[in-house]
Amino acid sequence: MLDRIAVADAVRELRPDFAVLAMTAEGLANGPGDAASAAWLERAAERADAADPHVEAWREAYRAFGAKPNRTRPSVDALMRRAVPSINRVVDAYNAISVEYALPIGGEDSGAYRGPARLVRATGDEPFDVVASGEPAVEHPEPGEVVWRDDDGVTCRRWNWRQCVRTRLTEDTKNALFLLERLDPYPLDRLHAAAGDLEARLREISPDVRITTRLLAW
Template sequence: MSDLGALDLFLAGARVDAGVFALRPDYRALLIAVDGLVPGPSDRAGEELLQTAEAAARHRLGDQRVEDLPAVAAWRAAYRAFGAKPQRTRHSLEGLLRRVDAGLPRVNRLTDLYNAVSVLHQLPLGGEDLSRYVGPPRLVRAIGDEPFDTIAGGADVVDHPDPGEAIWCDSVGVTCRRWNWRQARRTQLRDDTTAALFILDALDPLTDEALHGAADDLVTHLSRFGPEVRVARRLVAGP
């Protein structure tokens, strides 16, 4: 992507199928496309933000169980709606919150940032390499034969989603299984990523105001990743 218009055009093609809204009419996806990023590994600013997120999560949890947090419970219910077992395949927010005591993962500057924002704002948030997309992103109910490239037993494999599963995909295959559970290897953020797509997932009780606040926070931090960072965003909601 070379300019803001190209980012807007990419996001204009994004869609969420009616079958997904039938599962959760309250679902909203806020998509943020970013270009002009200066790539790099984990850095001090990211480390400080992760530590802030860890402290905030410990304070919010207190003596509660992770699964009793409203945001976690809402996504557990969404997973059950398409047949997934949330105690076995946890949505991305719950997966991060369960790692807080041991420490959130440190991966690279982009991944560290979106993980921290996810925990701070209590919503699932994924990031992918925009340059590796073929066609715009789509959230659909799986047929079951869509290719999903992953690792199993230390080897590269092509897996497939369960029929009816909520999946993000492009024209080539699945980019993220079970709404926000596991990303494909093909579109993962890397240390050399210069263009990225971020997907912020929202269900009630998260308000639109809180959703946009999380997006604003993410964009503010992304602006330090280069002198020519360009950002486009689009909210996709039900009818």
Template sequence: MTRPLHISGEVQALAPGFGHLAVEAHGLTNGPSDETSSALLDEAARRLAERLDGSAPQDDPHIAAWRAAYTAFGCKPSRTRNSAEALAKRALADGGLPRINRLVDLYNAISVAHLIPVGGEDLDRIQGDMRLVRATGDEPFVTAAGGAEVIEHPEPGEVVWCDDEGVTCRRWNWRQGVRTRLTEDSVSALFLLERMAPMTLDDLRAAGVELAERLQKACPDARIEIGEVWAQ
């Protein structure tokens, strides 16, 4: 059974079209980006270009729904883009997608190919249960600046993912903290796929299944479980 994820009533009221799917994996092997993970990113960029057919990512109905959700909690979506839109813009730009490490490349490829926010957390670094809440503004968020770790705090009312130790991702899925991110040493992971209507639950599950299949191919000895789709 995948680790429970809790969605607060305030967030549910804010975005009634929200849904998510968790994929949990143990016994993973990670390492620097390689030809295989790079090829996955290139393939994802091609799939995205075919899907958009010349349109901008923000014109896609799913991205438009995320923009509306960001606006609802006081965030300007043109300045602070959800992770799917931000990656899509990079995929279509001349520089292309960044290469981080094999596991991050893999889930970024799923995000771009399906135009859906996908995050990856190191399960061994998560403290307690994961919760999606509107922040009080007091929660700690560990990020990096100038090569050093620094503590920031979300704005009151901001939608954040958090655990018992603090915020793991700010502005819903905008910026992940360094404390729980996947590194080359990570062996267990929680991958979180998020959707807004009009994306269907079937499409959400299809993205999760593809992620699980890619993980199993990359890490044949891993134990991978796809959770139940959650939606209101």
């Protein structure tokens, strides 16, 4: 999967400084949140720095494609503004790393993907599956919106704002894709450090997990 992940030229033109470190984790043994994953979230909250310049860089990126970051916040901005609830051990792990490192991180069930992940400017007719009022529903991105997608539709809207239902990580997820996204002035060595800490926590959850990474940068 990693060798087929792509970032469209239109996105690179919008933010030439964008880089994403993609990580696959195969053979996960996930489970409900526990004392260890709650401690990760608590420690991350103590270390969070909402004034980190990386957060503002993402707000600027949202404005560049027409989104209003005070209304639909970049994922890391939203996480830093609230107490992050425990979801399951793997989600808790990457949410904690996201807050601690001021870094947007997407976590997806790669078994639910249809074709490779790619970051594109939306046409506006792509399907995005959600739950509305307790019922399955389909929405569509705005034309020009930056989205992650696969062959079946949008997997995450507004770059890293909200993921679809289909690819969410659950306690039954065995194989996952993580997308760690950075903009200037975020150092690449800090990006790699975040990936290393995420890998360590995934191995704590699942000692036999098989992890591979790929950096896409220009």
